[in-house]
Amino acid sequence: MLEQLKNNQNKETQVDTEDSLVITNPRHQDILSGQIYKDKSTLKSVLSYYAIKNHFQYMVQKSCSKEYSIVCLDRKCKWSLRASINGTTQEFIIRKYYWIYTCSLEIRFGDQHQTTSKLIGDCIKPNFLNIKTTTTPKDIRSDLNDRYGIKMNYMKAWRSREHALKNLRGKSKEPYSLLPSYLYMLQKTSSRSILEIKTGEDNSLLFLFMVLDASLKGWPKCKPIIVVDGTFLKATYGGTLLLVHKMLEVKNLHLHFVLKTWENDKSWEWFFKKLREAYGVREGQCLISNRHESIIKETKQVYPEITHGNCMFYLLSNLKTTYKKHAKKYREPLFGATTAYTVEF
Template sequence: MKASNINKSGMFRIRAFNGKHTCPLKDRVYSQRHVTRYLIGGIVKPKFVDHKRKYTPADIRKDVKIDLGVDVNYMLAWRAREKALKSLRGTPAASYAKLPAYLYMMDITYPGSHIRMKKSMNNEFLYLFVALNTFIQGFNHCRPVVVVDVSHLRGPYNGTFVAASTTDGAVSDRIESIIKAVTNVYSNVPHYACMFHLWNNVQKKFRKSHEKLSGKKKI
């Protein structure tokens, strides 16, 4: 069949049509089935509504095989996943662009807070600091401790996020760079390692024998 658009009106004129078929329809269509990232992305999109759910390209490949009976490669499944996430949540760049308006509303909603966003000379996002007024007031009732924690960022904007809550004392991780920095700033303050963090490291490094140290966990 051949058709053409009529003056870009959205209507089409059939110019040629051959209604004679020499083989069954299923032989000409089913054997050449294929899917696009747009189709797969639309199908798997509801499965990303829960942001805590882990749904990998390997999972997509399995589901497409079961639901559609089509084999897709890993790259196509990955692109379909990115398409679904973009359609559902937007792009990371668009999310960063909304930060100024979001911080402005936070500053109005929580007066007395300390909210600062730092950009580079090229107007690119560097880091963000938020201390709500309620939390600031709460420090008056806290024990004198400094807690340093870190979270690794994933995705197109890889990096490391470090948070520190402080009054007068110091508690740090076992990482040497943190201990060195705390020693320089708080020269007369003792610092300690987080036992829970250390125990998790023991479990990861000594998977087969960490049970022998289970009695030390309660110390």
């Protein structure tokens, strides 16, 4: 008899969703009694965005795998909502909903509990779809305050930014763990390419050197001019990515790549030795770079027979930084001087 009553109760609470609209959008705007949500997570997300948009706060009375019940943070306000699972499915149905809220202004415009770093991270994800776009925690704080009136401290904005980046691009650590597999497959498909990883005692990445077979074949047809340039990696683990350019007669560029965890004498010595092993030395060869002390020092040791020149763009940048008052006047005379021929008597 008891078992039959339980079965009848389940039949009453379970709703057939074939003819009902199941809400899957975590930013669904309207909340009504009887609405069916894909799962509890979707329901919680919708409620959080709803609370932010309408400037009120709630607290959880009960939360488990079968039920979710919330009330307004203001004890005097009667706003409340109760949802429960739809039979044996993962769906949640709003069973009871009292939508009128009469909470005080102090609570409605105070620090909103629903604005977790995870929720904000999901909200700002579109800002990071373009890798060229830079969004700082300061930008996030200003943007969320203007759009939703949300006030947050710097650390919360930073955690939100990290959550958004993690969702879009994964953890910073994961790509490094894929490097050995990537290089192995690259060696399989291009056996003449030069690939080498150097790790520390704790198996952490120190240096990565990669030269493709196409670059090695194209080097004899290039002018014997090597340009070394680098960019700082601004992810969690930092480092420097070096690009080595070799100029063709038609001014196209061959490249090879080097990843270093820091810039010092030891790292530059390792790099230039690998560069010499891969390409050798040609008659009339020269190397162009910025004026980094370690580059100048290690070039003289590894390449004593070639000419080492300074990049005119770096020289121009240094001039503009040092003499800011007349910065716009330096470009034409500097480039004229650097491209002029020197006649030896």
